Amino acid sequence: MARIIGFFNQASSMGKTTLTVNLGFHLSQRGNKVLVVDMDSHSWLTRLLSVEPNELKTSIFDALMAEKEPPIHKGIQGVDLIPANRELSALDANLSEEKNRQFRLQKVLKKIELEYDFILLDCPPNLALASVMCLVAATHVLVPIETTEKGVQGAKDFLVTFQNISQNLNPQLKIAGIIPTRYDGRKSIHKLKLKTIQNSFARAEIPVYPAIGFYTDFENAWDNAIPLASYNPRHIAVKPLEQIAQRLEVV
Numbered sequence: 001m002a003r004i005i006g007f008f009n010q011a012s013s014m015g016k017t018t019l020t021v022n023l024g025f026h027l028s029q030r031g032n033k034v035l036v037v038d039m040d041s042h043s044w045l046t047r048l049l050s051v052e053p054n055e056l057k058t059s060i061f062d063a064l065m066a067e068k069e070p071p072i073h074k075g076i077q078g079v080d081l082i083p084a085n086r087e088l089s090a091l092d093a094n095l096s097e098e099k100n101r102q103f104r105l106q107k108v109l110k111k112i113e114l115e116y117d118f119i120l121l122d123c124p125p126n127l128a129l130a131s132v133m134c135l136v137a138a139t140h141v142l143v144p145i146e147t148t149e150k151g152v153q154g155a156k157d158f159l160v161t162f163q164n165i166s167q168n169l170n171p172q173l174k175i176a177g178i179i180p181t182r183y184d185g186r187k188s189i190h191k192l193k194l195k196t197i198q199n200s201f202a203r204a205e206i207p208v209y210p211a212i213g214f215y216t217d218f219e220n221a222w223d224n225a226i227p228l229a230s231y232n233p234r235h236i237a238v239k240p241l242e243q244i245a246q247r248l249e250v251v
Contacts, residue, residue: 002035002113005120005176005248006138010161011154012125014144015181017044018218020122021077025227026245028078032117035072038084039105039134040124041091046083049076050225053085061087064104064133065094069111077227080116092129102169105133118248127161135165140176140251147183147193147211155197175206176251179244183211209247210240 007016020036028034037060038045043053051073053059060082063070073081095101109119121134135141143158145151155178166173178201184190198208213236221231229238 002109002116002119002139003248003251004109004113004137004139005118006123006134006141007121007144008123008131008134008141008158009144009154010125010127010131010157011146011150014125014146014151014154015179015212016125016144017048017122018222019142019144019179019181019212020045020120021048021079022227022229022241023245023248024079024118024120025077025229026242027118027248029229030245030249032249033115034079034118034120035082035112035116036079036120036122037070037082037109038122039088039130040084040122041086041089041130042124043084043086043088045122046081046085048222048225049073049079049081049083051076051081051083053083056083056085059083059085059087060108061085061091063108064091067104067107070108072112077225077230079120088130095129101129102132102136106137109137132165132169135161135173136170138170138173140174142176142179142248144179144181145197147180147190147197149193151181152193152196152200155200174251176248177207177209177244179209180211182214184213185211207247209244212237212240 024034024036058071070082123131123134221228
């Protein structure tokens, strides 16, 4: 059965989409069959994998509305993709009267999960219905946290959300770990916040993975629609990404 990992943080600009693509690539390079799912109406994951949202005939939105097998774009940068477009922004309104709407993504993924080792969910930066669906469908949640005060506050908000979801909707949900992001080791405030993050989650026995810095080559790789390891195999961030992928195999 697939590990279904939601990349989630209620705050924006934490690196969820970048991590989804790059860790998906590394997991596939390690011999795993990987599916990535775009659950954000902004469709950055879809665009990053060279699929134009405005040209889609069907998307994750259609699958969720009909509770049917989703459209899958095969073999893009080593992973398969279920794309999204702006229609996903209408999800809350369209399902506002539906009972058990939180379980629709779970039902959709059950139709295909046996085909994959990993299913990675790129969650939107909020706690709207799409994010709740992700956390209900997931077996694990992976949390990117920026090494700033904003990121530390976001971590506290996440723990409240996790407790609510795990107690009321998905008791099997586990925290796969925390990934400090946008880290700049030259800045004392980043070092301080990294230590705060590490200490806070260590007390809860939640793994904190190696920090990922904010590098221009992430943007360059994005512009070329390829993972960082394909753009620059010797980049300093490639090794920690590979280490995180390896550890996800045993969560």
